[in-house]
Amino acid sequence: MSCPTTFAPPPTVTRLDSLTGLRWWAAFGLFAYHMTNVAPLPGQSLFYVGNYGVSFFFVLSGFVLTWSARPHITVRQFYFRRFARI
Numbered sequence: 001m002s003c004p005t006t007f008a009p010p011p012t013v014t015r016l017d018s019l020t021g022l023r024w025w026a027a028f029g030l031f032a033y034h035m036t037n038v039a040p041l042p043g044q045s046l047f048y049v050g051n052y053g054v055s056f057f058f059v060l061s062g063f064v065l066t067w068s069a070r071p072h073i074t075v076r077q078f079y080f081r082r083f084a085r086i
Contacts, residue, residue, distance in 0.1 A: 016064060023060055029053035 033050025035041070069078070 026053035026057040
């Protein structure tokens with residue numbers, strides 16, 4: 001006699017890979033902005049908009065944190081995980 005086994009599918013977590021790519025560009029823009037002080041490059045006037053990367057990076061990171069929040073995680077666990085990442 002065979003016993004049918006059913007397994008629940010694993011919970012799907014939507015990944016935000018495209019937003020990770022945007023975070024990379026924001027960080028790179030900030031890096032290029034700071035590099036204009038260390039190593040002047042031709043066309044560096046394009047890099048002066050890199051300071052906007054900081055605001056964009058923080059807004060995007062806040063969105064990703066909110067998106068990835070799960071209802072079963074307590075506030076204490078949330079802050080512990082944030083601190084552990086740093």
